[in-house]
Amino acid sequence: MNQIKIDPITRLEGHGKIDIFLNDDGEVENSYFQIPELRGFEQFCVGRPVEELPRITTRICGVCPEAHHMASAKACDAVFHADPPPTAKKLRQLLYNVFFAGDHTTHFYALGGPDFIVGPTAPAAERNILGVIKKVGLEVGGKVIEMRKRSQEVLKVLGGKQTHQVTSLPGGVSKGITPDEAQQIEQHCLWFVEFGKFTIQAFHDIVLKNKEYVDLILSDAFSHKTYYMGLVDDDNRVNFYDGKVRVVDPDGKELVKYSPNEYLDNVAEHTESWTYLKFPFLKKVGWKGLVDGKDSGVYRATPLSRLNAADGMPTPLAQAEYDEMFKTLGGKPVHATLATHWARVIELLSAAEMALALVRDPEITGTQIRTIPTQTPTEGVGIVEAPRGTLTHHYVTDERGIVRKVNLIVGTTNNYAPISMSINKAARGLIKKGTPVTEGVLNMIEMAFRAYDPCFGCATHALPGVTPLIVRIRDRNGEILEEIIR
Amino acid sequence: MAFEPKIIGFLCNWCSYTGADLAGVSRIKSAPNVRVIRTMCSGRVDPAFILKAFQLGADGVIVMGCHLGDCHYQEGNYKTIRRIPFLKRLIQGFGIDPRRLRLEWVSASEGDRFAHVVNEMTEQIRNLGPLTLAVHGEMQQHVAHH
Amino acid sequence: MAKPKLALYWAASCGGCEIAVLDIHEKILDVAGAFDIVFWPVALDFKYADVRAMQDKSVDLCLFNGSIRNSENAEIAHLLRAKAKTLVAFGSCALEGGIPGLANMTTKDDIWKWVYKDSPSTVSNNGGTFPQTHSTMSEGAIEIPEMWETVKSLDQIIDVDYYVPGCPPQPDQIWGVIEYILSGKPLPPKGTVLGAGEKTCCDECPRERAEKKLKKFYRPFEIETDPNKCLLDQGIVCMGPATRDGCGALCTKANVPCRGCYGPPPNVIDQGAKMVSALSSIIDAHEPEEIESILDQIVDPLGTFYRFSLAHSILRRVEKL
Numbered sequence: 001m002n003q004i005k006i007d008p009i010t011r012l013e014g015h016g017k018i019d020i021f022l023n024d025d026g027e028v029e030n031s032y033f034q035i036p037e038l039r040g041f042e043q044f045c046v047g048r049p050v051e052e053l054p055r056i057t058t059r060i061c062g063v064c065p066e067a068h069h070m071a072s073a074k075a076c077d078a079v080f081h082a083d084p085p086p087t088a089k090k091l092r093q094l095l096y097n098v099f100f101a102g103d104h105t106t107h108f109y110a111l112g113g114p115d116f117i118v119g120p121t122a123p124a125a126e127r128n129i130l131g132v133i134k135k136v137g138l139e140v141g142g143k144v145i146e147m148r149k150r151s152q153e154v155l156k157v158l159g160g161k162q163t164h165q166v167t168s169l170p171g172g173v174s175k176g177i178t179p180d181e182a183q184q185i186e187q188h189c190l191w192f193v194e195f196g197k198f199t200i201q202a203f204h205d206i207v208l209k210n211k212e213y214v215d216l217i218l219s220d221a222f223s224h225k226t227y228y229m230g231l232v233d234d235d236n237r238v239n240f241y242d243g244k245v246r247v248v249d250p251d252g253k254e255l256v257k258y259s260p261n262e263y264l265d266n267v268a269e270h271t272e273s274w275t276y277l278k279f280p281f282l283k284k285v286g287w288k289g290l291v292d293g294k295d296s297g298v299y300r301a302t303p304l305s306r307l308n309a310a311d312g313m314p315t316p317l318a319q320a321e322y323d324e325m326f327k328t329l330g331g332k333p334v335h336a337t338l339a340t341h342w343a344r345v346i347e348l349l350s351a352a353e354m355a356l357a358l359v360r361d362p363e364i365t366g367t368q369i370r371t372i373p374t375q376t377p378t379e380g381v382g383i384v385e386a387p388r389g390t391l392t393h394h395y396v397t398d399e400r401g402i403v404r405k406v407n408l409i410v411g412t413t414n415n416y417a418p419i420s421m422s423i424n425k426a427a428r429g430l431i432k433k434g435t436p437v438t439e440g441v442l443n444m445i446e447m448a449f450r451a452y453d454p455c456f457g458c459a460t461h462a463l464p465g466v467t468p469l470i471v472r473i474r475d476r477n478g479e480i481l482e483e484i485i486r
Numbered sequence: 487m488a489f490e491p492k493i494i495g496f497l498c499n500w501c502s503y504t505g506a507d508l509a510g511v512s513r514i515k516s517a518p519n520v521r522v523i524r525t526m527c528s529g530r531v532d533p534a535f536i537l538k539a540f541q542l543g544a545d546g547v548i549v550m551g552c553h554l555g556d557c558h559y560q561e562g563n564y565k566t567i568r569r570i571p572f573l574k575r576l577i578q579g580f581g582i583d584p585r586r587l588r589l590e591w592v593s594a595s596e597g598d599r600f601a602h603v604v605n606e607m608t609e610q611i612r613n614l615g616p617l618t619l620a621v622h623g624e625m626q627q628h629v630a631h632h
Numbered sequence: 633m634a635k636p637k638l639a640l641y642w643a644a645s646c647g648g649c650e651i652a653v654l655d656i657h658e659k660i661l662d663v664a665g666a667f668d669i670v671f672w673p674v675a676l677d678f679k680y681a682d683v684r685a686m687q688d689k690s691v692d693l694c695l696f697n698g699s700i701r702n703s704e705n706a707e708i709a710h711l712l713r714a715k716a717k718t719l720v721a722f723g724s725c726a727l728e729g730g731i732p733g734l735a736n737m738t739t740k741d742d743i744w745k746w747v748y749k750d751s752p753s754t755v756s757n758n759g760g761t762f763p764q765t766h767s768t769m770s771e772g773a774i775e776i777p778e779m780w781e782t783v784k785s786l787d788q789i790i791d792v793d794y795y796v797p798g799c800p801p802q803p804d805q806i807w808g809v810i811e812y813i814l815s816g817k818p819l820p821p822k823g824t825v826l827g828a829g830e831k832t833c834c835d836e837c838p839r840e841r842a843e844k845k846l847k848k849f850y851r852p853f854e855i856e857t858d859p860n861k862c863l864l865d866q867g868i869v870c871m872g873p874a875t876r877d878g879c880g881a882l883c884t885k886a887n888v889p890c891r892g893c894y895g896p897p898p899n900v901i902d903q904g905a906k907m908v909s910a911l912s913s914i915i916d917a918h919e920p921e922e923i924e925s926i927l928d929q930i931v932d933p934l935g936t937f938y939r940f941s942l943a944h945s946i947l948r949r950v951e952k953l
Contacts, residue, residue, distance in 0.1 A: 001771050001772050003772050006679070007679060007680055007681075008673050008679065008680065010673045010674070010675075010676065010677045010678070010679070015704075019772075019774045021771035021772050029771050030769070030770075030771050032769065032774050034774060034776050035776075036702070036704055036776045036777045037644060037701065037702055037704075037777065037779070038743070038747065038763075038779060039644055039701060039732045039735065040732075040735045040738065040740075040743035040747070042743075042746055042747060042751065043735070043738050043742055043743040043746050043747070044734040044735045044737055044738050044743070045734075046738070047737065047932060047935060048734075048932055048935050049851060049931050049932055049936075051851060051852055051853045052891075052932075052935075052936070052939075055888075055891060056731060056734075056939075058646075059646045059648070059730070059731035059732075059799070060646060061646050061647060061648075062645075062646040062647040062648020062649065062650070062651050062652075062800060063647050063648075063650075063651055065646075065648065076853075080853070110675075142658075145657050145658050145660075148654070148655070148657065149657045149658075152655055156882075159886075160882055160883055160885070160886025160888065161882050161883070161886070162651075162652075162655060162803075163648045163651050163652055163655070163800050164648060164799060164800070164893075166882075166883050166886050166888045167886050167887070167888065169852055169853045169888075170853045171853060174852075174886055174887035174888050175859075175886055175887045263753075264752050264753055267753060268753050268754070268755045269751075269753045269754045269755060270755055271748050271754065271755070271756055271760075271761040272761065273761050273762065273763060273764045273767060274763070274764065274767035274769065274774055274776065275763065275776060276763050276776060276779075278747075278748075278754065280753070287755070370856055372853070372854065372855070372856070373853055373854075394752075400931070401851075402931065402932065407751050407752055407753055409753060532905060532909060533902075533904075533905035533906075533908045533909050534900075534901060534902045534905035534906070534946065536905075537902060537904075537905055537945075537946040537947055538946055540946075540947065541946050541947060554918060564918050565909075565912055565913050567918055567920070567923065568911075568912035568913075568915050568917070568918075568923050568927075569908060569909060569912040571920070571923055571924060571927060572908045572911065572912050572927055572933075573905075573908050575927060575933060576904060576908060576933055576934060576937075579933065579934040579950065580934070580947050580949075580950050580951060581950050581951025581952075581953055582951065619947065619951060620782065620948065620949050620951060620952070621946075621947050621948045621949070624782075624788070624948060
C-alpha cells in the first residue's frame with residue numbers, strides 16, 4: 001500500500017504526524033494521526049504541595065498557561081474548601097478574558113486564519129501572516145502585534161509574568177490592582193473591543209462575502225455530526241471561567257449538564273497502542289470508534305462547540321454576531337468544522353466585552369484578595385474553557401495538602417478523536433483515483449486539523465517566502481513513484 | 487572479592503583532622519576505608535561536595551567537626567549541624583539510604599573516638615552494600631561537563 | 633548577499649519559549665528581515681526531511697528549546713547540531729531539563745501505569761493498552777518515538793555553544809541577545825550564559841532584607857505576607873538565593889516566592905545543594921529535635937529546590953526502588 005507521511009505537522013500543536021495509506025486504486029484506505037510524546041505531568045505532580053500546581057501545570061502549555069493556571073487554581077480552591085473573595089475571583093476572570101481575546105487573535109490572524117483568509121488554493125508562500133496583510137492591508141499586521149503587546153502587558157500586571165502566570169493561590173490571588181492600574185487596563189479593554197469588532201468585520205469582508213469560502217465551510221468533506229461540549233453559566237450562556245459543563249447531541253438537544261465533581265460520570269478516555277494520546281468520549285453514549293453520529297461517544301470541545309452547546313453569549317455585541325452566524329449557517333447546531341473560525345472571532349469579541357465590564361466593576365480594586373484556608377485539604381476538581389476546549393484538573397491530596405493523585409483532561413485532548421476523523425474525511429474527500437496529490441491537497445488536509453486551533457498559537461510573525469514540503473509516494477517495494485516539492 | 491566500602495571523610499582542620507592524626511600516632515587500628523579530605527571547618531563542607539562524592543562513586547560520606555562551642559570560627563559547626571540532617575532528607579528523597587551520610591563531632595584529643603567512628607561506619611556501609619546510582623551510568627557517557 | 637539562516641526548534645517543551653520570542657513584538661519584523669528562517673515547526677511548514685537535506689553547518693544560528701524526553705528529541709538535536717554553526721540551548725528545559733525534568737522523580741513505568749491504566753477516567757482493557765513504538769496496522773506500518781527512562785538536558789547529549797536561561801527567557805533579554813548577534817560584534821567564549829546576569833535573583837528583588845533567624849516556615853497559602861519585606865525573612869521558602877538573576881524578580885514583585893526558573897547562579901552546579909546550605913545558615917536552632925521539627929515545615933525539598941533543574945543536578949534523578 002502506498003504511504004504518504006506528513007512529519008512533523010506544522011503551524012499546529014507541538015508534535016504530531018500523519019500517515020495516509022492509499023490502496024492500489026489511489027484512494028485513501030485509512031489515515032493515522034499519531035501523537036508522539038508524553039511528558040507525564042499527572043505522575044510527576046504527585047508528591048508536590050498542591051498550592052504549587054498552578055505554577056507547575058502552566059508548563060503543560062506556554063501558549064495557554066493561563067488556562068491551566070486557572071483550572072489548577074480552582075481545583076486548589078476546591079481541595080482546600082476555600083472560596084476566594086469576590087475581588088479575587090473578578091481579578092482572575094479579568095486576566096482570563098484578556099488572555100482569551102489575545103489567544104484567539106494569534107490563532108485567527110497567524111495560524112489557522114491564513115489558510116482561510118488567503119485561501120486554501122493560494123500558493124504556500126502566501127499562506128501566512130504576510131499573505132494576510134497583503135489581503136487586508138498593512139495596518140492589520142501592526143494591529144495584531146499591538147493586540148498581543150497590549151494583552152501581554154495586562155497579563156503581566158495581573159499574572160506576574162506574561163507567560164506562566166504565578167498569582168493564583170488556594171483561596172485567592174497574591175496581588176490586586178490599584179485604581180491607576182485599573183484605569184490603564186480599562187483603556188486597553190476599550191481597544192480590545194474595537195479590535196474585536198474590527199476582526200468580525202474582517203471575517204465578513206474576506207470570508208463570508210466570498211461564495212467559494214462559504215461553500216468550503218459548508219462542504220461535506222469538512223463536516224462531522226458529533227456531540228458538543230462547553231461551559232455555561234446559570235442562564236446557559238457561554239462562560240470561559242466558570243459554570244457547568246453542558247453537552248448537546250448532534251441535533252442540539254441537551255444530553256447532560258454536569259458540575260466539575262461529576263466529570264468522571266460523564267467522560268472517559270479510550271487508549272490505542274499506536275499513539276501516546278488517549279481519546280476522550282462520552283460515557284453515557286460509549287466508545288464506538290472514530291465515527292460520527294448520535295450513537296458514537298465522540299464529542300467536540302471547540303469555540304464552535306461552546307456556541308452550539310450554549311443558548312447564547314454573555315455580552316451584547318457578541319450575541320448579535322452569534323445570532324448572525326446561526327442564521328447564516330442554517331440554525332443550531334452547526335456541524336461545519338471550518339465554522340469554528342467564525343465562532344472563534346465571536347468569542348474574541350465576547351472576551352473583550354467581558355474584560356471591559358470586569359475592569360469597570362468597582363470591586364476590581366478591592367483589597368480583600370485572599371481567603372486563608374482553614375479546613376483540611378482533601379480533593380477538588382477545577383474546570384475552565386481553554387481556548388481550544390474544556391479543561392479539567394482533578395487533584396487528590398493527603399491531609400497536609402501534598403498531592404496524591406492528579407487526573408487531567410486537557411483542551412485539545414478532548415478533540416483527538418474528531419481531529420483524527422477530520423483528517424481522514426478530508427483525505428478521503430480530496431485524494432481520489434487519478435487526482436495528483438499536490439501540496440495544495442496536502443494543505444487542505446492540514447486545514448481540517450488547524451480549524452481546531454492547535455495548542456500553540458504563533459502570533460504576529462512575519463513569515464518569509466518559502467514553505468517547502470517534500471512528499472514522496474512509494475510503492476510496496478519502497479520505490480519512489482512520485483515526488484512533490486512545494 | 488569482598489566489597490570494600492569507599493567512604494569520603496571531610497574532616498575539619500582544627501579538631502577532627504588533628505584527632506585523626508592522634509589516632510594514627512597512637513597506633514590505634516582503624517579501617518582504611520575512609521579517604522580523608524581536610525577542610526578548615528566543617529562549615530566549609532558545601533552540600534554539593536557530598537552529592538558529588540556520591541555521584542563519583544562513594545558508598546558513604548562522613549563529615550567530622552568540632553564539638554558545639556569549640557568551633558575555631560565560632561559558628562561554623564552550627565551551620566553544619568543543620569546542613570547534614572537537611573541533606574540526609576534530600577538524599578533520602580533521591581533514594582539513597584540516609585545512613586550513608588554521617589555527622590560526628592571529634593575533637594583533637596579524641597583519637598580513639600575517631601577510630602571508633604570510622605570502624606563503625608565502615609561496618610555499617612559494608613552491610614548496606616555498594617551504592618549504585620543511575621547517574622554512575624550517565625557519567626560514563628558524559629560529554630559536556632559542569 | 634544571502635541573509636544568515638535561523639532555525640528554531642522545540643523538543644519536550646511547552647511552547648512558552650516560542651511565545652517569548654514573539655513577545656519581542658514589533659522587533660520580530662527586524663528578526664524576519666535580518667534572518668532567513670529555515671525551520672520553525674510552530675510557524676513554518678518546513679519538515680524534518682528539509683533539515684536532513686541541508687548542508688552541514690549551513691544554518692548560522694539555531695535556538696533549541698525543550699528537554700530531551702524521547703528518541704525523536706535526541707535525533708533532531710543531533711541533526712540540528714550537525715546542520716548548525718552556532719547552537720544555543722534556549723530556555724530552562726534545554727539548559728537543565730526544566731519542569732519536564734520532574735519526571736526524573738518518578739519512573740516511565742509509573743507514568744505509563746497511571747496514564748494508560750489506573751487514572752480514573754482511563755478505560756483500559758486487559759490490564760492496560762500501552763504505546764508501541766512500532767505498530768503494524770492492516771494498511772501498513774506506523775511508528776512513534778521511544779520515551780526515555782530519564783529526562784536529559786541538551787548538553788547532556790550534544791555539544792552546546794551558548795545558554796539562554798529562563799522559563800521562559802524574558803523577551804527583553806531575548807532581544808538583547810539577538811541584537812548583539814545582529815551587531816556582528818565578536819561572540820563571547822563558548823559556553824557563556826547569555827541573556828541573564830551574574831548574580832542571584834535576590835540582587836534584582838526590591839524587597840527589604842533583614843538579618844535572618846528563622847524558627848518557622850510557612851507555605852505560601854498559609855499567611856498573608858508583607859509586600860515590602862523579603863519573603864524568606866517572613867518564613868516563606870524562596871529560591872532567590874540559589875537562582876541566577878536576569879528575570880527582573882517578577883515573581884517576588886507579584887508577591888509569590890521565586891521558584892528558580894533562571895537556573896543556578898554562576899559557579900553553582902546544584903540548586904538543591906545551594907538551598908540546603910542557604911536555609912541551614914539561617915535556621916535558628918541547634919538542638920537536633922528542634923532542627924528536625926523546623927525541617928518538617930519545609931515540604932517537598934526535592935521538588936521545590938530542583939523544580940527546574942533536576943535533570944542537570946549532581947544526582948540527576950531519583951533512584952528506581
